[in-house]
Amino acid sequence: MLTLVSQCMAFEWVSYFTCGNCGLERPSPKIPYDRLGYAVCPGCGVETRPVSATAATDASTLADG
DSSP, rough: OOOOOOOOOOOOOOOOOOOOTTOEEEEGGGBBOOOSSSSOTTTOOBBBBOOOHHSSOGGGGGGGO
């Protein structure tokens, strides 16, 4: 009787944090987070927050009403 044995290699996905201010790159589990869950760069202390839609929009692309 032939028995097939499946050998799977364990693989763990690791996401990385890259600071937009100083360029520090670390695995996400090694990065501290603030009370709201946003990453805080251990190198320069900058908090990573989402950019609001109005701040992300270039004023030159807005249509005059």
